[in-house]
Amino acid sequence: MADGSTVRSILTGAWRPEPPSVDCSADELCRVAPLLASSGAAAIAWRRLRDTALAGHPEAAGLRDTHRRNTLQAARLEHELRRVFTLLRSSGVEPILIKGWGVSRLYPERGLRPYGDIDLCVSPADYARARESLNALDDRSCWVDLDHDEVDRLDARRWEDLYSRSILESLGDTEVRVPCAEDHLRLLCIHLLKEGARRPLWLCDIALAVEGRADGFDWRLCLGEADPQANWVATAVALAGRLLDAKIDDTPAARVAERLPAWLVPAVLRQWGEPFRPAPPPMRWQLRRRPSGLLRALRERWPNPLEASVATRSRLAGRSPLPLQVKTYLSPKRVRKLLRGGTPGS
Amino acid sequence: MGKKAEELMPLARTERLIVEELPGEVLVLDLEDNKAHCLNPTSALVWQCCDGKMTVAEVARRLSRELNSPADEEVVWLALGQLDRHRLLERPAARTSRARRSVSRRELILRYAPAALALPAVMSIATPSAAQLGSLRPLGAACSLGIQCASGNCCCGACTANPCPIIDPGGGTGTC
Structure with a gap:
C-alpha cells in the first residue's frame, strides 16, 4: 500500500493548471514509475516532476518519453475521431463520445491523459447501422467501442435523455458530441467503480471534472434520484476528494467523504500499488498455455470490493464487501462470461 | 544574383x-x-x-x-x-x-x-505502446479484434504476439 500512497501523492492536484509542489524521493520514484507507466499516469506524473530536482532522473526520462508519445498519439487519435464522426454521420448515425477525448480535452495540456480507443454511444435503433459502418472501415487504426456497461446496463438513464442534454464540442473542422457535464461526470464515476478504480488516472478525471465544472452545474441531475447510482457517484467524487485532494467542499459529496466505508481507501491504494492488470483472457486460453496455472487463473479473477459492489448493484457501504465479492465471483453469468473472455466486473 | x-x-x-x-x-x-x-x-x-x-x-x-x-x-x-x-x-x-x-x-x-x-x-x-496508452491491451488480455491489442494480433479471444494461424474472415478472433 506504500507504493499506492506514493502514486497518490504524485497525482494529487496533477490535473490543475498550476499543480502543487510534489514531495517524492528518487527511491520512491524508482518504485512507482512502472506503476505510473502501466496505469497510463506517466505523462501527468512527468508534468509534476519536470520542474523538480528529479527531472533528470532516468526514471523521469522514461515518464517524459511517454509524455512525448502520448502527445503524438493524441494528435493521431483526434484525426481518427474526426474521421469516425464524419463516417457515422454520413450513415445517418449521431454518436455521443464518452471518456477518451471527451475527458482528455479538459486537461491543461494535450497528451497528459492518454486513451487508446474511441468510446461511442449510439441510439439502440442505430446500433446495427453504426456497427456495420465501422466494420466497413478497413484501415482503422484504433478500436471503436460501442458497448458500454456504464451506460447500457448499470445506469438507468434513457438514451433519449442523454442525447437531448448532450453538447457539441469543436475538434478542428468537426463537431464532436459529448454528454453534458453532469452526465459525463456520472459516467466517469460509474466507470471508475465498475473497473475497481484500478487506474488512478480515472480518479484524476473525476477530480478534474468536479473542479472544472461550470457555475450552473446541476448536482441533482448528476447524482440522480435512483440508488445505488446516486451513492456510487457521490462516493466516487468523495474518493477524489479524500485521495487526490480534489476540492469537493461545496459539493454533495463532502458529507459522503466524512463517512466513507473503512475498507474503501485501503482497497483503492492497494490497487494502485500493484501493476495495472487488464482483463484476463478466457480461462481456457490461459489453461491451454499453462495447464498448471489454474489456481493463478482463479486468483486473477477475484473481484476487488468496488467492482463487486457495482456488479451486485449494491451501495458502497460500511459493511464488509466480502459477501459481495463471493457473490460476484460465483455468479453464473460471470462464470460464463469469463470462460468466453469478458472483463471482470461485467 | x-x-x-x-x-x-x-x-x-x-x-x-x-x-x-x-x-x-x-x-x-x-x-x-x-x-x-x-x-x-x-x-x-x-x-x-x-x-x-x-x-x-x-x-x-x-x-x-x-x-x-x-x-x-x-x-x-x-x-x-x-x-x-x-x-x-x-x-x-x-x-x-x-x-x-x-x-x-x-x-x-x-x-x-x-x-x-x-x-x-x-x-x-518509441511509438506509443500499450502500457502507456491506457486502452490497448497487452499480451494475454481478452480481445475480440486485433486493433484492441498492442501487438495487433487477437487470436482465440486473447492478444497474442504473433498473428492468429486460424483464418478468420470475421476480423481476427478466430474459431478456436
Missing part, C-alpha cells in the same frame, strides 16, 4: 507527418513507418527553414540570431544530414550526402562547446 541550387535548403517533408510542439522540442510522428522523432530547438529551426528558397548560409545566420550563439554552415549541414536520415526531407539537400561524410559531430562539439550552442539532434522515440 540567383542562388546556386546546391546552396539552397531542401524542402521539408509535410505529407503523412504529425507535428506537435512541446516546450523546447518538436515532436514528429511519421505515419508511413509509425516512427516518432524528437527534434531539439536547433534541428527544429533548421527543419522549419527547409523551404527550398533560403540558402544554407542564411539559415546559419538565422540560427546564430535566434539561438543567440555563433553557428556556421557546418551546423546546418549536420542538421540536414540527420533530418534526411530520419526521412523528414522531401529529398536530400544537394550537399547532404557529402555533409554526412565531412561534418563530424564530435568536431563540432569541440568547436561549439565554448559557445554553448546546442548542436542539432534528432532523437527517435
Whole structure:
C-alpha cells in the first residue's frame, strides 16, 4: 500500500493548471514509475516532476518519453475521431463520445491523459447501422467501442435523455458530441467503480471534472434520484476528494467523504500499488498455455470490493464487501462470461 | 544574383507527418513507418527553414540570431544530414550526402562547446505502446479484434504476439 500512497501523492492536484509542489524521493520514484507507466499516469506524473530536482532522473526520462508519445498519439487519435464522426454521420448515425477525448480535452495540456480507443454511444435503433459502418472501415487504426456497461446496463438513464442534454464540442473542422457535464461526470464515476478504480488516472478525471465544472452545474441531475447510482457517484467524487485532494467542499459529496466505508481507501491504494492488470483472457486460453496455472487463473479473477459492489448493484457501504465479492465471483453469468473472455466486473 | 541550387535548403517533408510542439522540442510522428522523432530547438529551426528558397548560409545566420550563439554552415549541414536520415526531407539537400561524410559531430562539439550552442539532434522515440496508452491491451488480455491489442494480433479471444494461424474472415478472433 506504500507504493499506492506514493502514486497518490504524485497525482494529487496533477490535473490543475498550476499543480502543487510534489514531495517524492528518487527511491520512491524508482518504485512507482512502472506503476505510473502501466496505469497510463506517466505523462501527468512527468508534468509534476519536470520542474523538480528529479527531472533528470532516468526514471523521469522514461515518464517524459511517454509524455512525448502520448502527445503524438493524441494528435493521431483526434484525426481518427474526426474521421469516425464524419463516417457515422454520413450513415445517418449521431454518436455521443464518452471518456477518451471527451475527458482528455479538459486537461491543461494535450497528451497528459492518454486513451487508446474511441468510446461511442449510439441510439439502440442505430446500433446495427453504426456497427456495420465501422466494420466497413478497413484501415482503422484504433478500436471503436460501442458497448458500454456504464451506460447500457448499470445506469438507468434513457438514451433519449442523454442525447437531448448532450453538447457539441469543436475538434478542428468537426463537431464532436459529448454528454453534458453532469452526465459525463456520472459516467466517469460509474466507470471508475465498475473497473475497481484500478487506474488512478480515472480518479484524476473525476477530480478534474468536479473542479472544472461550470457555475450552473446541476448536482441533482448528476447524482440522480435512483440508488445505488446516486451513492456510487457521490462516493466516487468523495474518493477524489479524500485521495487526490480534489476540492469537493461545496459539493454533495463532502458529507459522503466524512463517512466513507473503512475498507474503501485501503482497497483503492492497494490497487494502485500493484501493476495495472487488464482483463484476463478466457480461462481456457490461459489453461491451454499453462495447464498448471489454474489456481493463478482463479486468483486473477477475484473481484476487488468496488467492482463487486457495482456488479451486485449494491451501495458502497460500511459493511464488509466480502459477501459481495463471493457473490460476484460465483455468479453464473460471470462464470460464463469469463470462460468466453469478458472483463471482470461485467 | 540567383542562388546556386546546391546552396539552397531542401524542402521539408509535410505529407503523412504529425507535428506537435512541446516546450523546447518538436515532436514528429511519421505515419508511413509509425516512427516518432524528437527534434531539439536547433534541428527544429533548421527543419522549419527547409523551404527550398533560403540558402544554407542564411539559415546559419538565422540560427546564430535566434539561438543567440555563433553557428556556421557546418551546423546546418549536420542538421540536414540527420533530418534526411530520419526521412523528414522531401529529398536530400544537394550537399547532404557529402555533409554526412565531412561534418563530424564530435568536431563540432569541440568547436561549439565554448559557445554553448546546442548542436542539432534528432532523437527517435518509441511509438506509443500499450502500457502507456491506457486502452490497448497487452499480451494475454481478452480481445475480440486485433486493433484492441498492442501487438495487433487477437487470436482465440486473447492478444497474442504473433498473428492468429486460424483464418478468420470475421476480423481476427478466430474459431478456436
